Amino acid sequence: MQTFKDFLINISLLTSFLFLYTQLYKRHPLEKIQLPMKIVMGASAGILGVILMNFSIQVTEETIIDLRNIPLILSVLYGGWLPGLITTVFIVVFRFLIGFNISSIAAAILIATMYIGFVLIKRKQMSLYNKTFWFTLYSCITSTIVFIYLIQDLVVLVRIVVLFWTSSFFAAFAMVYLLNYLRQSYALLKQYEEASTTDFLTGLGNVRQFDEMYNQVLQQTIEKKEELSFMMLDIDYFKRVNDTYGHKEGDEILKQISAILKYQARSFDFVSRNGGEEFSIVMPDTPVEKAKQLAERIRIEVEQNQFILTTEQSINITISIGISHYPTVQDPIHLIHFADQALYKSKSAGRNCVTVYQSIENNINS
Incomplete structure (x- = not known):
């Protein structure tokens, strides 16, 4: 039961951080994101990954599990390879700071593998939600392989895998939906504001x-x-x-x-x-x-x-x-x-x- 609560805390942190991010940077449309904002996006997602690791689930003495894959998914999905690379570096460096052992090495390889896979999947011509599905599926499969290697207790392994897959898919789609909803809401608000102060015919001030x-x-x-x-x-x-x-x-x-x-x-x-x-x-x-x-x-x-x-x-x-x-x-x-x-x-x-x-x-x- 405690494991479920820990995943729920991760999802709550994701939601809160995402809402804060959109409020701070709502004037920077993701469709036209410039280099400085790409760096900010990558760093922000990296910081979120670090925060999630501070609220991770201690499975064994050396192994921790959390939803750090979600910030990386969002970073590559909306920003591309550069924000994703920055996010990856943040997560890998902090994981080694927690402890240098076989689990941290496996985690570093895992997050790097995820990053490469996400960049390749992003190049495919498909809808945002289809990409979200394949990003999440890929991250769950690669994570499960590492879990099997690190967790020897079969009962714990099955419980962790089920909760990780469920939480990852729920969090990924919920975060993408929330981010799109907040962006569309702000775009609509901006449109109303402009309509109230701009002459519809000429584009001049009314x-x-x-x-x-x-x-x-x-x-x-x-x-x-x-x-x-x-x-x-x-x-x-x-x-x-x-x-x-x-x-x-x-x-x-x-x-x-x-x-x-x-x-x-x-x-x-x-x-x-x-x-x-x-x-x-x-x-x-x-x-x-x-x-x-x-x-x-x-x-x-x-x-x-x-x-x-x-x-x-x-x-x-x-x-x-x-x-x-x-x-x-x-x-x-x-x-x-x-x-x-x-x-x-x-x-x-x-x-x-x-x-x-x-x-x-x-x-x-x-």
């Missing part, structure tokens, strides 16, 4: 994200006593585009305009779609002249660009832009309002131009 970012930048600007420029853009005669070509083509124009804005904006600028054909760019620590230069580059590129519709027809589009600047506007809370006024001036002046708000009485058009 109104909700704009409000959060704008208030955050505004606070930092005041605290650091920096400049802040704000740009509002509107597509000229966009309703005419929708009426002439249809809303589907209008959406295509919005996507192409968004691509231009993302390309022209700097890495620290925040570009958003504020609704309909209206866009904005928050430009932290930016003098008004630089903001105006950026606005002109955007305006000229849009004017010169050939916008391709889904029908392969090309049309020309222009935009009107309004800019406000802090501390030209003494109260930064009113930046949006004054940028909107400047945008209105651009439209009143004939569109396809940039207006910088300076004061209620004095505006500069270009």
Whole structure:
């Protein structure tokens, strides 16, 4: 009965460690894992193997048994040969630290044999759960051969083999299922978060994200006593585009305009779609002249660009832009309002131009 409890402790440790690992490294997708994360994965699985050996079952004076095969299975299954090699080294080194004897030598050969077999099986084209099955079966067969060599008591041997096979298959499939479940849950959560802050059509920030970012930048600007420029853009005669070509083509124009804005904006600028054909760019620590230069580059590129519709027809589009600047506007809370006024001036002046708000009485058009 105690042997069963020990295997149960191993499974509990596996579950707890796996949950902790996914919480710490959930932002690193396993499908695109880079070298540093492969090293971390291998080391983490190796540490888990070491922990499991600290809660192993003492079968004889020299022989201990645990589920250290499961961390190695997960390491190779999800990471490949490098994480698996690191995990193998961790487990082998720690096993020799526990004691150098015939059992530790057999255990080292066993874990190395498992590693080689796992790497070869992983190359086969099969589903994740099929690989899990063959990994586990291979580890159980090789382990059983070593058990037969080390354990002389037939009753103990049979009990250990039955519990090891049962626990290994249960733990392997449970851990793979749990890991996939946690990954899918996080991916779904991330998708919901992005959907709540990203404009579905253009991929730019939506109104909700704009409000959060704008208030955050505004606070930092005041605290650091920096400049802040704000740009509002509107597509000229966009309703005419929708009426002439249809809303589907209008959406295509919005996507192409968004691509231009993302390309022209700097890495620290925040570009958003504020609704309909209206866009904005928050430009932290930016003098008004630089903001105006950026606005002109955007305006000229849009004017010169050939916008391709889904029908392969090309049309020309222009935009009107309004800019406000802090501390030209003494109260930064009113930046949006004054940028909107400047945008209105651009439209009143004939569109396809940039207006910088300076004061209620004095505006500069270009």
